[in-house]
Amino acid sequence: MPSEIGESSTAAAKFPLATANVKSSGADGTELPWVEKYRPVFLDDIVGNTETIERLKIIARDGNMPHVIISGMPGIGKTTSILCLARTLLGENYKEGVLELNASDERGVDVVRNRIKAFAQKHVNLPPGRQKIVILDEADSMTAQAQQALRRTMEIYASTTRFAFACNQSNKIIEPLQSRCAILRYSRLTDQQVVRRLKEIIDAEGVKYSDDGLAALVFSAEGDMRQAVNNLQSTVAGFGFVNGENVFKIVDTPHPTAVQAVLKACHQGKIETALEILRTDLWDKGYSAVDIISTMFRVIKSMDEINEYRKMEYIKEIGFTHMRILDGVGTLLQLSGCVARLARPNMK
Numbered sequence: 236m237p238s239e240i241g242e243s244s245t246a247a248a249k250f251p252l253a254t255a256n257v258k259s260s261g262a263d264g265t266e267l268p269w270v271e272k273y274r275p276v277f278l279d280d281i282v283g284n285t286e287t288i289e290r291l292k293i294i295a296r297d298g299n300m301p302h303v304i305i306s307g308m309p310g311i312g313k314t315t316s317i318l319c320l321a322r323t324l325l326g327e328n329y330k331e332g333v334l335e336l337n338a339s340d341e342r343g344v345d346v347v348r349n350r351i352k353a354f355a356q357k358h359v360n361l362p363p364g365r366q367k368i369v370i371l372d373e374a375d376s377m378t379a380q381a382q383q384a385l386r387r388t389m390e391i392y393a394s395t396t397r398f399a400f401a402c403n404q405s406n407k408i409i410e411p412l413q414s415r416c417a418i419l420r421y422s423r424l425t426d427q428q429v430v431r432r433l434k435e436i437i438d439a440e441g442v443k444y445s446d447d448g449l450a451a452l453v454f455s456a457e458g459d460m461r462q463a464v465n466n467l468q469s470t471v472a473g474f475g476f477v478n479g480e481n482v483f484k485i486v487d488t489p490h491p492t493a494v495q496a497v498l499k500a501c502h503q504g505k506i507e508t509a510l511e512i513l514r515t516d517l518w519d520k521g522y523s524a525v526d527i528i529s530t531m532f533r534v535i536k537s538m539d540e541i542n543e544y545r546k547m548e549y550i551k552e553i554g555f556t557h558m559r560i561l562d563g564v565g566t567l568l569q570l571s572g573c574v575a576r577l578a579r580p581n582m583k
């Protein structure tokens with residue numbers, strides 16, 4: 236079945252680089268995106284979600300992989316974990332033993348009926364206790380009909396073929412498939428985990444950086460490692476030096492210091508100052524209302540000078556304004572109203 240072999244070789248080509256053994260450029264000499272260059276090769280290299288990764292390591296050691304669904308937000312290592320697991324389980328048989336299909340491939344009912352079934356029927360010599368693996372990335376974007384068509388295939392060929400689904404929302408996977416799989420949920424990576432990985436890459440690439448640059452990368456990534464690494468690479472490519480200012484220029488979101496200044500002024504009851512900063516440092520610079528309000532939400536959570544009760548009140552107000560903005564009223568007046576309401580309880 237040449238098409239399946241072709242498919243898996245593309246997959247194999249996607250992750251050939253161990254952290255300790257990195258190639259710096261692609262086949263045509265262009266520099267690889269760092270997310271690919273530093274994509275973990277072994278389960279040990281994956282940062283975060285320790286307990287779940289430990290479970291995968293046990294499966295990798297004992298073989299007999301169950302059908303699995305790995306769900307969680309984007310960029311936290313779901314696909315990478317499955318690829319590492321498949322590589323550990325199948326070793327040199329990876330090419331013939333894996334069929335990887337992602338959202339860019341056609342994955343309708345016909346593909347399930349023909350291609351996946353043909354792969355499941357294909358004979359591949361694997362070590363004892365190992366099965367072929369079908370990896371369905373972004374499985375939540377498969378139609379319900381295509382998912383239905385998988386039900387029987389998964390059962391009939393279970394002795395020779397196992398399925399691994401990666402998705403953002405496991406509830407978009409139909410119940411019958413969920414009940415056939417072990418469901419592993421990945422959580423957002425912590426700031427420390429993102430920092431750790433970024434520092435490894437920074438050291439390996441000899442990047443010049445400052446601590447506020449690192450903090451800005453972590454702040455803007457919100458636990459998404461792919462985003463953090465991409466922003467790091469873009470900042471290096473654009474400015475050669477990673478500091479807070481450069482990172483926020485690259486990610487094009489409001490600088491948290493400006494947003495913090497607005498919130499501080501509100502907390503001190505200085506409404507004119509708050510409105511002035513809102514207008515000149517944020518709105519006039521072209522940031523959208525959604526960007527400003529969502530940065531407000533993230534900044535306020537980390538402002539220790541505000542007591543918990545007041546913080547909750549502020550968050551409620553910011554939340555209501557966020558809703559109105561999402562409803563379509565993203566004007567300066569809307570934001571100014573929010574700022575006024577935040578400042579009011581603190582005014583004499």
Ligand SMILES: Nc1ncnc2c1ncn2[C@@H]1O[C@H](COP(=O)(O)OP(=O)(O)OP(=O)(O)O)[C@@H](O)[C@H]1O
Pocket residue numbers: 269270271273274275280281282283307308309310311312313314315316373401402403432460461464
């Ligand atoms: N936990 C992690 N440890 C180390 N690197 C990671 C981790 N998560 C993501 N990365 C980096 O981000 C890139 C993308 O990760 P991956 O494709 O596994 O994300 P994903 O969770 O499957 O996202 P999506 O839901 O968008 O498919 C990897 O190539 C790797 O460089």
